[in-house]
Amino acid sequence: xxxxxxxxxxxxxxxxxxxxxxxxxxxxxxxxxxTALGLLVALLRLFGPRIPAAIAAAYVDGLRAIPLVxxxxxxxxxxxxxxxxxxxxxxxALIAFVIFExxxxxEIIRAGIGSVRSGQWQAAQAxxxxxxxxxxxxxxxxxxxxxxxxxxxxxxILFQDTSLVYVIGLxxxxxxxxxxxxxxxxxxxxxxxxxxxYLIVCSAGTELAHALQRRRSA
Amino acid sequence: MNATVSVAVAxxxxxxxxxxxxxxIDGVGKSYGTVQVLSGCTLDVQRGEVVVICGPxxxxxxxLIKCVNGLVPFNAGRILCDGxxxxxxxxxxxxRLRTRVGMVFQNFxxxxxxxxxxxxxxxxxxxxxxxxxxxxxxxxxxxxxxGLPDKAGSLPxxxxxxxxxxxxxxxxxxxxxxxLLFDEPTSxxxxxxxxxxxxxxxELARDGMTMMVVTxxxxxxxxxxxxxxFMDAGRIVETGTAxxxxxxxxxxxxxxxxxxILSH
Ligand SMILES: Nc1ncnc2c1ncn2[C@@H]1O[C@H](COP(=O)(O)OP(=O)(O)O)[C@@H](O)[C@H]1O
Ligand SMILES: [Mg+2]
Numbered sequence: 001x002x003x004x005x006x007x008x009x010x011x012x013x014x015x016x017x018x019x020x021x022x023x024x025x026x027x028x029x030x031x032x033x034x035t036a037l038g039l040l041v042a043l044l045r046l047f048g049p050r051i052p053a054a055i056a057a058a059y060v061d062g063l064r065a066i067p068l069v070x071x072x073x074x075x076x077x078x079x080x081x082x083x084x085x086x087x088x089x090x091x092x093a094l095i096a097f098v099i100f101e102x103x104x105x106x107e108i109i110r111a112g113i114g115s116v117r118s119g120q121w122q123a124a125q126a127x128x129x130x131x132x133x134x135x136x137x138x139x140x141x142x143x144x145x146x147x148x149x150x151x152x153x154x155x156x157i158l159f160q161d162t163s164l165v166y167v168i169g170l171x172x173x174x175x176x177x178x179x180x181x182x183x184x185x186x187x188x189x190x191x192x193x194x195x196x197x198y199l200i201v202c203s204a205g206t207e208l209a210h211a212l213q214r215r216r217s218a
Numbered sequence: 219m220n221a222t223v224s225v226a227v228a229x230x231x232x233x234x235x236x237x238x239x240x241x242x243i244d245g246v247g248k249s250y251g252t253v254q255v256l257s258g259c260t261l262d263v264q265r266g267e268v269v270v271i272c273g274p275x276x277x278x279x280x281x282l283i284k285c286v287n288g289l290v291p292f293n294a295g296r297i298l299c300d301g302x303x304x305x306x307x308x309x310x311x312x313x314r315l316r317t318r319v320g321m322v323f324q325n326f327x328x329x330x331x332x333x334x335x336x337x338x339x340x341x342x343x344x345x346x347x348x349x350x351x352x353x354x355x356x357x358x359x360x361x362x363x364x365g366l367p368d369k370a371g372s373l374p375x376x377x378x379x380x381x382x383x384x385x386x387x388x389x390x391x392x393x394x395x396x397x398l399l400f401d402e403p404t405s406x407x408x409x410x411x412x413x414x415x416x417x418x419x420x421e422l423a424r425d426g427m428t429m430m431v432v433t434x435x436x437x438x439x440x441x442x443x444x445x446x447x448f449m450d451a452g453r454i455v456e457t458g459t460a461x462x463x464x465x466x467x468x469x470x471x472x473x474x475x476x477x478x479i480l481s482h
Contacts, residue, residue, distance in 0.1 A: 122289050123327035127341035127393060128317035130309070137340060141331045 005186055009193050012180040019176025020197075022090075026162040026172065029094050031155050034101025041106035046113060047131070056106075063103035069164050071100045076168040089168045101158060108150050112143035149213040156205040160198065173197070240265045240300060240397055240428050241286060247294030248281055248452075255281050256292065256452045263397075268429045270439040270460065273449035274475055279432040280324075282449070283399045286430065287319050288312040300396060317345055320390030324402040326382040328374035334361070334385050335370040338392045346393065353392070360388040364418050380411030384418055397428035404435060434479050436464055448472045 044056040063071070075096035080086045116139045124134040163174035171179070174194060181190035239262040248256040256278045263269050271279050284290040285297060288304050297304040302315040328337050338357035342348045348356075361367050364384040374382050383403055390398055403419070404412040416438050423429055423442035433439070439446055439460040446463040448456040450471045456463065467473050 119323060119325055119327040120329070122284075123321075123323060123329075124341075126287055126289060126316055126321040127389070128313045128345040129341060130313065133344055137344060138329055142329075145331060 004189055006189055008180070008184045008186045009189055012176075012184075012190075015180060016173060016176050019171050019173040022165075022171060023159065023162040023173040026093065026097055026165065027155065027159050030097035030101045030158050030162075031151075033094075033098035034105045034158075035109075035151070037098055037102035038105025038107075039109055041102055042109040042113065043135075045106070045110060060103045060106055063100060064107075068096075068100055068161055069167055072096045072164060072168055075099070089165070089170050093165045093168060093170055097158075097162075101154075104154060105151070108147050108154060109143065112147035113139060115146050116142045145216065149209040149216070152205055152209040152212060156202045156209070159201060159205070239263055240267075241430070242298040243282070243286070243295070244297070245295035246282070246285060246292050246297060248278075248285065248290065248292040254452060256285070259295070259449075259452075259454050261447060261454060261457075263428060263430060265396075265428055266426045267444045268423045268427075268431065268442050269445050269447060270443040271430065271432045271447045271449060272434050272439075272475070273455075274478075277449040278452040279449055280401050283321075283401055283430055283432060286399060287316050287321060289321075313345070317341075317393050318395055319397045319399060320393055320395035321399045322383070322386050322390055322401065322403050324406050326374070326379070326386045326406070328382055328386055328389070330374050332373075333370065334366070334372050334374065334377075337374065337385060338389050341389075342392050357388070357392055360391050361385075363391070363421075364388045365414070378411060379407045380414045383407065383411075383415045387415075387418055387422075391422075395427075397430070398422070400429065400431040400433065402432050402434075404433065436460075440464065448475065450475070 041056045041060060044052050045060070046053075048056065072093060075092045076089060079092045079095060113135075120138055120142065121134055124138045125131070129137070162172050165172050166175040166178075177190050177194040181187045184190075241261075241263040243259055243261040246256055246259045247254070259278075259282055261269070271282070273279055281290055285292045286299055286304065292305060295305075299315055300318055302311045304312070304315065328334075329340065332340065335354060335357055338360060339350065339353040342353040342356065343350055358367070358370060361370055364387055366381055366384055366388075369377060369381065369385070374385065377385065387398075387403075400419070404415050407415065412435070416435060419429070419431070419438065420442055431438070431443075443460040445457055446460050447454055448463065448467070448469070448471075456467060456469050456472050458468070463472070464476065467476055
């Protein structure tokens with residue numbers, strides 16, 4: 001290989017775009033599902049009866065001790081076993097991401113709820129609101145604002161982690177890039193392009209997180 | 219209904235229940251672990267009465283008034299507030315009680331993410347199930363009453379401390395309470411803003427609102443307090459009229475306290 005040949009990259013774009021679609025799908029489902037499940041786990045830990053709270057805590061600590069690759073593998077084998085028929089790699093990956101991200105999101109949410117000062121609880125309850133109403137109408141809206149920057153940062157990490165689904169045969173953006181790179185023997189061009197894409201997407205995310213942070217402290 | 223009460227009202231046209239105190243605090247004690255924060259506190263508050271509570275920092279004033287609406291659970295004695303046995307109250311009773319007894323906090327505790335109007339409408343809509351339009355209309359009336367008719371759309375963070383506290387009073391009034399509890403409502407304010415908040419409170423008192431006010435504002439106490447209660451180390455040490463208490467306190471501890479706040 002003598003000179004750089006960037007022409008191979010545009011030619012492979014539709015293929016790369018398919019990969020990007022999968023990455024974004026994993027990101028979106030991981031974020032939304034992870035936040036929803038994470039909220040449930042956080043609430044159980046904070047306000048649940050003792051035993052469910054302990055289970056929630058074990059879930060969080062357990063999952064955070066395991067690498068994502070391992071979780072992906074497990075769910076690839078376990079989900080079909082659990083429901084009794086093959087489901088394909090994608091549903092397994094989506095479930096694995098939601099379960100994995102929920103462990104991290106629940107800790108972010110728990111800290112966010114803890115950051116709302118106790119006077120806010122008292123003020124709402126002094127007006128006759130129940131604990132559930134206080135949480136929904138007063139505490140969570142404030143907690144969400146407080147944790148938005150960290151949620152965005154976590155999404156950036158999640159976006160990078162989507163590349164791990166190659167271990168169960170899925171073709172995300174990174175995997176598509178490396179297939180294209182190997183095929184045409186244009187490693188440098190493709191990996192440079194991929195780096196550029198990650199750099200743009202992730203620094204945009206990081207910049208957004210900083211902007212949110214600044215707006216909060218303004 | 220017992221005989222004493224019937225006799226007491228025989229000459230009056232008031233219904234029998236109006237003669238019972240709105241609030242009866244009877245031998246209330248509270249401890250955090252081994253630390254005794256309140257002991258044997260006893261106090262009746264009649265309808266329409268304004269009671270000022272003062273005492274050194276840490277003497278249990280906040281704890282006592284937060285026991286009244288069940289924000290702080292207590293370990294001994296009994297509190298009857300508007301017919302609800304607060305200590306034994308089930309959650310539904312406490313909710314009902316809190317819709318009728320409002321509270322104003324030292325740090326305002328407005329909801330920072332909601333506009334002033336939303337602050338005033340939140341509980342009426344979600345707790346009293348009032349229609350939004352009705353709640354909003356009432357909110358506007360109350361903002362006029364506390365002198366902030368043009369702040370409905372503002373966020374709490376855009377208001378001065380005095381304005382925030384007046385909004386907090388309006389928020390409590392939005393529930394149409396029969397009594398209000400104030401926990402040092404002017405302590406967090408810059409001195410030049412104390413007056414505007416006290417003015418609103420004086421108005422309320424003159425309109426006949428039942429009030430329990432933790433404050434060291436003697437001018438306010440002299441103007442509207444029917445009684446002043448002095449607390450020290452978790453006990454109610456002295457009770458008297460405002461003039462009596464401030465000019466001739468009977469206990470040594472009250473004299474010491476008064477000379478300290480007067481020297482500031
Ligand atoms: N949540 C709590 N846990 C432990 N101690 C508390 C708590 N709240 C208040 N106290 C203690 O109770 C005492 C009375 O507090 P408080 O009612 O706030 O006094 P005041 O309002 O008169 O300044 C203080 O010694 C305070 O440290
Ligand atoms: Mg206090």
